[in-house]
Amino acid sequence: xxxxxxxxxxxxxxxxxxxxxxxxxxxxxxxxxxxxxxxxxxxxxxxxxxxxxxxxxxxxxxxxxxxxxxxxxxxxxxxxxxxxxxxxxxxxxxxxxxxxxxxxxxxxxxxxxxxxxxxxxxxxxxxxxxxxx
Amino acid sequence: xxxxxxxxxxxxxxxxxxxxxxxxxxxxxxxxxxxxxxxxxxxxxxxxxxxxxxxxxxxxxxxxxxxxxxxxxxxxxxxxxxxxxxxxxxxxxxxxxxxxxxxxxxxxxxxxxxxxxxxxxxxxxxxxxxxxx
Amino acid sequence: xxxxxxxxxxxxxxxxxxxxxxxxxxxxxxxxxxxxxxxxxxxxxxxxxxxxxxxxxxxxxxxxxxxxxxxxxxxxxxxxxxxxxxxxxxxxxxxxxxxxxxxxxxxxxxxxxxxxxxxxxxxxxxxxxxxxx
Amino acid sequence: xxxxxxxxxxxxxxxxxxxxxxxxxxxxxxxxxxxxxxxxxxxxxxxxxxxxxxxxxxxxxxxxxxxxxxxxxxxxxxxxxxxxxxxxxxxxxxxxxxxxxxxxxxxxxxxxxxxxxxxxxxxxxxxxxxxxx
Amino acid sequence: xxxxxxxxxxxxxxxxxxxxxxxxxxxxxxxxxxxxxxxxxxxxxxxxxxxxxxxxxxxxxxxxxxxxxxxxxxxxxxxxxxxxxxxxxxxxxxxxxxxxxxxxxxxxxxxxxxxxxxxxxxxxxxxxxxxxx
Amino acid sequence: xxxxxxxxxxxxxxxxxxxxxxxxxxxxxxxxxxxxxxxxxxxxxxxxxxxxxxxxxxxxxxxxxxxxxxxxxxxxxxxxxxxxxxxxxxxxxxxxxxxxxxxxxxxxxxxxxxxxxxxxxxxxxxxxxxxxx
Numbered sequence: 001x002x003x004x005x006x007x008x009x010x011x012x013x014x015x016x017x018x019x020x021x022x023x024x025x026x027x028x029x030x031x032x033x034x035x036x037x038x039x040x041x042x043x044x045x046x047x048x049x050x051x052x053x054x055x056x057x058x059x060x061x062x063x064x065x066x067x068x069x070x071x072x073x074x075x076x077x078x079x080x081x082x083x084x085x086x087x088x089x090x091x092x093x094x095x096x097x098x099x100x101x102x103x104x105x106x107x108x109x110x111x112x113x114x115x116x117x118x119x120x121x122x123x124x125x126x127x128x129x130x131x132x133x
Numbered sequence: 134x135x136x137x138x139x140x141x142x143x144x145x146x147x148x149x150x151x152x153x154x155x156x157x158x159x160x161x162x163x164x165x166x167x168x169x170x171x172x173x174x175x176x177x178x179x180x181x182x183x184x185x186x187x188x189x190x191x192x193x194x195x196x197x198x199x200x201x202x203x204x205x206x207x208x209x210x211x212x213x214x215x216x217x218x219x220x221x222x223x224x225x226x227x228x229x230x231x232x233x234x235x236x237x238x239x240x241x242x243x244x245x246x247x248x249x250x251x252x253x254x255x256x257x258x259x260x261x262x263x264x265x266x
Numbered sequence: 267x268x269x270x271x272x273x274x275x276x277x278x279x280x281x282x283x284x285x286x287x288x289x290x291x292x293x294x295x296x297x298x299x300x301x302x303x304x305x306x307x308x309x310x311x312x313x314x315x316x317x318x319x320x321x322x323x324x325x326x327x328x329x330x331x332x333x334x335x336x337x338x339x340x341x342x343x344x345x346x347x348x349x350x351x352x353x354x355x356x357x358x359x360x361x362x363x364x365x366x367x368x369x370x371x372x373x374x375x376x377x378x379x380x381x382x383x384x385x386x387x388x389x390x391x392x393x394x395x396x397x398x399x
Numbered sequence: 400x401x402x403x404x405x406x407x408x409x410x411x412x413x414x415x416x417x418x419x420x421x422x423x424x425x426x427x428x429x430x431x432x433x434x435x436x437x438x439x440x441x442x443x444x445x446x447x448x449x450x451x452x453x454x455x456x457x458x459x460x461x462x463x464x465x466x467x468x469x470x471x472x473x474x475x476x477x478x479x480x481x482x483x484x485x486x487x488x489x490x491x492x493x494x495x496x497x498x499x500x501x502x503x504x505x506x507x508x509x510x511x512x513x514x515x516x517x518x519x520x521x522x523x524x525x526x527x528x529x530x531x532x
Numbered sequence: 533x534x535x536x537x538x539x540x541x542x543x544x545x546x547x548x549x550x551x552x553x554x555x556x557x558x559x560x561x562x563x564x565x566x567x568x569x570x571x572x573x574x575x576x577x578x579x580x581x582x583x584x585x586x587x588x589x590x591x592x593x594x595x596x597x598x599x600x601x602x603x604x605x606x607x608x609x610x611x612x613x614x615x616x617x618x619x620x621x622x623x624x625x626x627x628x629x630x631x632x633x634x635x636x637x638x639x640x641x642x643x644x645x646x647x648x649x650x651x652x653x654x655x656x657x658x659x660x661x662x663x664x665x
Numbered sequence: 666x667x668x669x670x671x672x673x674x675x676x677x678x679x680x681x682x683x684x685x686x687x688x689x690x691x692x693x694x695x696x697x698x699x700x701x702x703x704x705x706x707x708x709x710x711x712x713x714x715x716x717x718x719x720x721x722x723x724x725x726x727x728x729x730x731x732x733x734x735x736x737x738x739x740x741x742x743x744x745x746x747x748x749x750x751x752x753x754x755x756x757x758x759x760x761x762x763x764x765x766x767x768x769x770x771x772x773x774x775x776x777x778x779x780x781x782x783x784x785x786x787x788x789x790x791x792x793x794x795x796x797x798x
Contacts, residue, residue: 001255001257001790001795001796002254002255002256002257002795002796003253003254003255003616003617003620003621003794003795003796004254004633004796005796006256006257031261033259033261033262034256034257034258034259035247035250035251035254035256038251038254038255038256039250039254041630041633041634042630042633042634042637042638044634045634045637045638045641048717049246049247049250049641052243052713052717053243053247056236056239056240056242056243057240057243060232060236061230061232061233061235061236062202062233062236062237062240066199066202067236067240069195069199069203070202070203070206070237070240070241070244071240071243071244072519073203073206073207073210074206074207074209074210074240074241074244074245074248074648075244075248076207076515076518076519077206077207077210077211077515078210078244078245078248078249078611079344079345079346079518079611080248080251080252080611081258081518081521082251082252082256082257082258083244083247083248083251084269084518084519084521085258085259085262085263085269085521086258086259086262087244088262088269088519088521089261089262089269097194098307098308099193099194100194100195101270101307101308102194102307102308102310102311103189103193103194103195103200104195104203105308105311105516105519105520106189106308106311107189107190107195107200107203107204107207108203108207108515108516108519109189109311109315109512109513109515109516110185110186110189110190110204110512111203111204111207111208111211111216111220112207112211112511112512112514112515113182113508113509113511113512114168114182114186114216114508115207115208115211115213115216115511116211116340116475116476116507116508116511117168117172117182117504117507117508118168118171118213118215118216119213119215119475119478119480119483120136120471120475120483120487120503120504120507121135121136121137121168121171121172121504122134122135122136122171122391122396122480122483122484122487123135123139123167123168123171123215124134124135124139124167124215125167125214125215125218125219125654125666126166126167126218126219128164128166128222129166129218129219129221129222129668130218130654130666130667130668131666131667131668131669131670134391134396135396135397136395136396136397136483136484136487136488137397137500138397174497174500174501175497175500175501175504175505177501178501178504178505178508181318182508185314185318205652207515209648209651209652210648211478212478212651212743212744212745213478214651214654217651217652217654217668218654218668221652221654221668222668231706231707234669234706234707235706235707235709235710238649238652238653238707238710239707239710241648241649241652242645242646242648242649242710242714243645245644245645245647245648246641246642246644246645247641248644249608249609249640249641249644249739250637250640250641252608252611252613252616253604253608253616253620253637253640254637255613255616255617255620255790255795258267258521262269263267263268263269263521264267264268264269264270264271267521267523268520268521268522268523269519269520269521270520272522272523297527299525299527299528300522300523300524300525301513301516301517301520301522304517304520304522305516305520315512315513315516318509319509319513322502322505322506322508322509323506323509326498326502327496327498327499327501327502328468328499328502328503328506332465332468333502333506335461335465335469336468336469336472336503336506336507336510337506337509337510338785339469339472339473339476340472340473340475340476340506340507340510340511340514341510341514342473342781342784342785343472343473343476343477343781344476344510344511344514344515345610345611345612345784346514346517346518347524347784347787348517348518348522348523348524349510349513349514349517350535350784350785350787351524351525351528351529351535351787352524352525352528353510354528354535354785354787355527355528355535363460364573364574365459365460366460366461367536367573367574368460368573368574368576368577369455369459369460369461369466370461370469371574371577371782371785371786372455372574372577373455373456373461373466373469373470373473374469374473374781374782374785375455375577375581375778375779375781375782376451376452376455376456376470376778377469377470377473377474377477377482377486378473378477378777378778378780378781379448379774379775379777379778380434380448380452380482380774381473381474381477381479381482381777382477382606382741382742382773382774382777383434383438383448383770383773383774384434384437384479384481384482385479385481385741385744385746385749386402386737386741386749386753386769386770386773387401387402387403387434387437387438387770388400388401388402388657388662388746388749388750388753389401389405389433389434389437389481390400390401390405390433390481391433391480391481391484391485392432392433392484392485394430394432394488395432395484395485395487395488396484400657400662401662401663402661402662402663402749402750402753402754403663403766404663440763440766440767441763441766441767441770441771443767444767444770444771444774447584448774451580451584473781477744478744479744524533524787528535529533529534529535529787530534530535530536530537533787533789534786534787534788534789535785535786535787536786538788538789563793565791565793565794566788566789566790566791567779567782567783567786567788570783570786570788571782571786581778581779581782584775585775585779588768588771588772588774588775589772589775592764592768593762593764593765593767593768594734594765594768594769594772598731598734599768599772601727601731601735602734602735602738602769602772602773602776603772603775603776605735605738605739605742606738606739606741606742606772606773606776606777606780607776607780608739609738609739609742609743610742610776610777610780610781612780612783612784613790614783614784614788614789614790615776615779615780615783617790617791617794617795618790618791618794619776620794621793621794629726631725631726632726632727634726635721635725635726635727635732636727636735638721639721639722639727639732639735639736639739640735640739641721642717642718642721642722642736643735643736643739643740643743643748643752644739644743645714646700646714646718646748647739647740647743647745647748648743649700649704649714650700650703650745650747650748651745651747652668653667653668653669653700653703653704654666654667654668654669654703655667655671655699655700655703655747656666656667656671656699656747657699657746657747657750657751658698658699658750658751660696660698660754661698661750661751661753661754662750
């Protein structure tokens with residue numbers, strides 16, 4: 001169903017297989033999901049994407065669950081069905097409760113509607129919301 | 134600059150002025166920002182939007198700052214300049230630090246690029262990311 | 267295939283079942299479509315969404331078919347496959363003819379292309395299209 | 400502010416000036432708005448865009464005001480500030496009342512939020528909303 | 533699965549069948565893909581879309597493969613799964629190599645993330661990037 | 666006008682100033698545009714964004730001008746005004762002619778409208794456009 005074949009371990013180039021192993025180690029599971037198998041045609045793009053994602057999603061000033069919720073919110077607004085499914089699963093794996101999921105959905109819905117209203121009204125940005133040079 | 138005039142307190146219908154007062158009380162400030170002044174032409178739409186936003190953004194299973202970060206992420210993905218400015222200000226008012234802002238931007242950027250990659254590759258959703266009926 | 271299970275009447279919480287009944291009564295059909303069954307995990311979100319939709323889509327200054335056409339146009343621009351399907355069905359149920367459907371598609375296509383052109387050209391808004399403060 | 404200069408009548412190529420005249424005649428006004436002045440660098444693209452827009456927006460199975468409302472809704476969802484301003488003005492010129500504008504905004508806001516919810520929930524399309532081959 | 537039936541040659545109106553023949557002749561294949569079969573309910577819209585696409589995608593100042601890459605990039609950013617699949621196939625038919633596909637994906641991903649960053653930061657356009665009137 | 670101050674060389678952290686110097690050297694100009702000055706609050710994000718962009722946009726299987734055209738097309742579809750302006754300037758600096766600009770706009774407009782049509786019609790992907798596992 002993809003625009004490229006999803007590469008099995010056998011079919012993937014060696015450098016991509018090495019990234020599959022890094023994914024397995026980091027996640028402590030044998031399962032490598034379809035996104036990485038589709039990216040595996042281009043080992044350099046696969047590697048840079050995986051490594052950057054690992055850095056960005058690591059604990060920092062924001063905790064990993066909050067980062068997942070933000071990721072899921074962006075994926076929803078961008079209409080990426082694959083990403084919505086994979087990051088809903090990831091958020092659950094990081095502890096998202098059904099109550100948190102419900103509130104996340106409510107915030108996404110609220111933002112979506114006020115985004116549309118502000119755009120339809122062409123509301124100019126208040127001076128106090130702008131930073132000086 | 135808007136598609137409708139921004140209504141001053143004097144120009145707004147009485148029912149809209151009442152919502153302005155509710156906004157002032159809830160936020161403990163005299164300032165009513167442009168979004169509400171543009172919506173004030175339609176008092177019913179103004180009221181339902183303000184009241185729903187208040188409910189959705191109240192503390193719950195997710196804390197108010199997390200909700201603001203999600204709101205800001207959605208507004209960015211939807212390309213709403215007004216909302217990006219107003220919710221960056223709101224997030225700061227709720228305690229967002231520069232480090233948190235930087236990490237938020239990094240997550241939004243990461244999600245945006247993998248959303249595009251998953252879409253361009255047409256990656257089918259893994260069975261394990263799908264819930265049964 | 268969803269990110270949550272679609273809840274049958276039996277599996278849904280009682281408060282969500284009550285909304286299912288309201289949907290059945292309003293629409294005079296036994297069928298409750300998947301959107302509401304997915305939302306049913308969060309009875310409060312289900313209720314507020316159903317009730318607000320009912321108000322917004324009721325006859326007013328715009329007739330219900332016009333509202334459906336607008337809903338379908340927004341759903342298309344937002345790339346929501348589910349919504350495109352359900353609101354095409356709803357528009358037909360409210361009397362949309364094949365000729366009207368064809369013209370709707372032509373307007374959506376026209377708007378989509380001039381939206382892209384205006385954005386690519388960075389066209390500044392004419393003064394006469396802006397409302398004073 | 401644009402990515403290309405807005406061409407005055409004097410600066411525009413002759414073939415583009417001819418389209419400006421067609422616009423003036425059709426609209427019975429001397430004013431040619433910025434969108435057409437930006438497109439005028441490419442007379443062929445200017446002509447095909449103007450002529451197709453004229454056909455699409457002409458009265459048919461849908462009346463011209465309904466077409467404008469749809470155009471405005473799509474422009475909002477696509478986040479085109481220029482188009483939102485110009486088509487709000489056009490809708491008013493075709494008779495849109497403040498009440499209709501308010502209802503239009505409410506429908507756009509409703510669609511935007513249920514689009515986001517359906518996407519976030521990954522709701523599968525009901526069989527009854529799908530047409531056979 | 534569509535919102536309209538996909539019309540076979542037999543079911544399509546005569547004027548739409550004539551466009552099918554034009555497609556077959558231009559592409560030197562008997563196969564008419566689903567997009568055109570869905571559009572065939574409205575022969576006028578089918579014809580204008582096919583004819584305009586043929587003009588736009590013909591060799592000119594940009595070569596046909598570059599045009600396909602741009603088409604694919606836009607389709608990805610707009611989240612159109614159908615278009616992503618059909619234009620990936622078209623790009624391959626016009627000679628896109630796996631290396632070019634990989635680089636295209638990398639550029640799309642890069643643009644997507646800096647688009648999000650520029651929007652989230654509300655960066656004002658530098659004077660030197662703006663054309664005078 | 667931004668959501669953060671644009672940092673001058675003096676105000677930027679030392680690590681960000683070092684990236685400014687890298688930008689100046691690579692581009693052989695003293696000018697550092699606003700995007701990088703806004704990102705400079707977070708030196709790590711600034712550096713990774715600049716370095717990745719440099720890699721991605723370097724000559725490869727696609728030439729740099731083609732990459733710019735793709736970047737500009739994605740930025741248009743994503744509605745990023747800043748990016749549209751900066752990458753139109755960059756494309757011109759890499760040799761884009763007015764004829765190429767016109768054709769690029771025509772392809773973007775064409776893709777935008779068929780994207781909308783395919784989505785509105787819910788066209789299922791043809792089997793021949795799908796890659797096996």
